[in-house]
Amino acid sequence: MNRNSKIYVAGHRGMVGSALIRNLQSKGYQNIITRTSSELDLRNQTAVADFFADEKPDYVFLAAAKVGGIWANNIYRADFLYDNLLIEANIIHSAYQNSVEKLLFLGSSCIYPKLAPQPLKEESLLSGYLEATNEPYAIAKIAGIKLCEAYRSQYGCNFISAMPTNLYGPNDNYDLQGSHVLPALIRKFHEAKISNHPFVEIWGTGSPRREFLHADDLADACVFLMETYNDESFVNIGTGEDVTIRELAELVKETVGFEGELRWNTDKPDGTPRKLMDVSRLHSLGWQHRTDLQTGVSATYQDFLRNQEVYV
Ligand SMILES: NC(=O)c1ccc[n+]([C@@H]2O[C@H](COP(=O)([O-])OP(=O)(O)OC[C@H]3O[C@@H](n4cnc5c(N)ncnc54)[C@H](OP(=O)(O)O)[C@@H]3O)[C@@H](O)[C@H]2O)c1
Numbered sequence: 001m002n003r004n005s006k007i008y009v010a011g012h013r014g015m016v017g018s019a020l021i022r023n024l025q026s027k028g029y030q031n032i033i034t035r036t037s038s039e040l041d042l043r044n045q046t047a048v049a050d051f052f053a054d055e056k057p058d059y060v061f062l063a064a065a066k067v068g069g070i071w072a073n074n075i076y077r078a079d080f081l082y083d084n085l086l087i088e089a090n091i092i093h094s095a096y097q098n099s100v101e102k103l104l105f106l107g108s109s110c111i112y113p114k115l116a117p118q119p120l121k122e123e124s125l126l127s128g129y130l131e132a133t134n135e136p137y138a139i140a141k142i143a144g145i146k147l148c149e150a151y152r153s154q155y156g157c158n159f160i161s162a163m164p165t166n167l168y169g170p171n172d173n174y175d176l177q178g179s180h181v182l183p184a185l186i187r188k189f190h191e192a193k194i195s196n197h198p199f200v201e202i203w204g205t206g207s208p209r210r211e212f213l214h215a216d217d218l219a220d221a222c223v224f225l226m227e228t229y230n231d232e233s234f235v236n237i238g239t240g241e242d243v244t245i246r247e248l249a250e251l252v253k254e255t256v257g258f259e260g261e262l263r264w265n266t267d268k269p270d271g272t273p274r275k276l277m278d279v280s281r282l283h284s285l286g287w288q289h290r291t292d293l294q295t296g297v298s299a300t301y302q303d304f305l306r307n308q309e310v311y312v
């Protein structure tokens with residue numbers, strides 16, 4: 001990839017896509033093309049084919065997807081499967097038809113079996129049953145990995161896949177039903193602090209463990225892989241460290257400065273007990289994350305304070 005390569009970032013207004021744009025621009029890549037979902041619905045095969053034929057991008061970052069936390073994944077099961085299958089199939093097939101030089105597909109750590117050995121090695125894919133709450137989304141993401149592998153083996157396309165752990169950062173989704181845990185906790189603790197509410201409700205038991213990576217680190221890893229990595233095997237992207245949801249809640253509570261009580265709603269699902277990535281493949285390639293969780297949560301709360309009128 002050189003500084004004049006034509007780079008299409010699909011999903012550029014999302015948390016990951018916007019981090020990719022920041023990272024690419026900071027490294028001097030100037031020829032970036034984007035479309036919002038209202039300009040180009042990536043579920044529309046003809047529209048995607050026309051877009052690729054007109055624009056002929058050299059490189060593609062596939063960061064557009066139907067995304068959400070545990071509740072949204074569990075409720076909108078059809079949308080998470082249908083939208084994601086169509087988006088990735090349309091983009092990957094058009095990238096092949098238009099001789100895209102290289103494509104990076106973004107999956108997710110939920111592709112691994114619910115009870116796979118921890119930390120999760122890339123080799124654990126398809127070795128057991130998936131977590132029920134996000135099975136449709138995980139199946140779509142596994143299909144994306146397999147599309148990249150199949151277009152590589154049948155047509156020689158240089159399509160690679162990266163599997164990020166749970167992410168957070170600017171332009172996250174702060175909708176309390178649809179979001180992931182970290183933005184939900186930031187918003188809940190902040191609003192409880194402002195309104196002097198005595199407690200904050202948190203879902204589940206607090207015992208599940210999760211790993212969190214800042215979106216700017218993820219974007220840096222994706223650009224690194226686009227610049228340097230050309231193998232079929234997908235690569236986990238994470239920190240290699242995790243915390244319990246209870247520890248995360250305590251950290252967000254302290255960061256926000258909320259002094260009330262934590263109340264656990266155990267009617268809400270816990271999901272996978274643990275999802276810690278084995279990041280040895282990524283480390284052996286020469287990339288490591290920079291932002292520790294405390295620094296990242298603090299920066300994300302400041303970003304939330306600056307942009308809350310847009311976010312909520
Ligand atoms: N967030 C996480 O914790 C996490 C963890 C692991 C992996 N990932 C992966 O990272 C990628 C990006 O996630 P994210 O958190 O950045 O999600 P996000 O903030 O929700 O952004 C997703 C983007 O996809 C676009 N999009 C969705 N449906 C579309 C459609 N039908 N046509 C065109 N564009 C569409 C949206 O575009 P508009 O804004 O224009 O509507 C949106 O900007 C996804 O593949 C996700 O699976 C995320």
Ligand SMILES: C[C@@H]1O[C@H](OP(=O)(O)OP(=O)(O)OC[C@H]2O[C@@H](n3cnc4c(=O)[nH]c(N)nc43)[C@H](O)[C@@H]2O)[C@@H](O)[C@H](O)[C@@H]1O
Nearest residue numbers: 069070073108110134179180181184202203204269270271
């Ligand atoms: C990265 C994504 O992770 C998703 O799983 P997953 O980590 O459980 O996604 P989260 O929604 O972030 O939830 C993580 C944990 O935090 C708990 N939690 C506590 N309070 C809250 C809250 O207010 N909101 C939310 N959302 N959770 C909360 C939740 O019950 C679960 O045990 C998958 O469903 C996706 O497919 C995707 O892989």
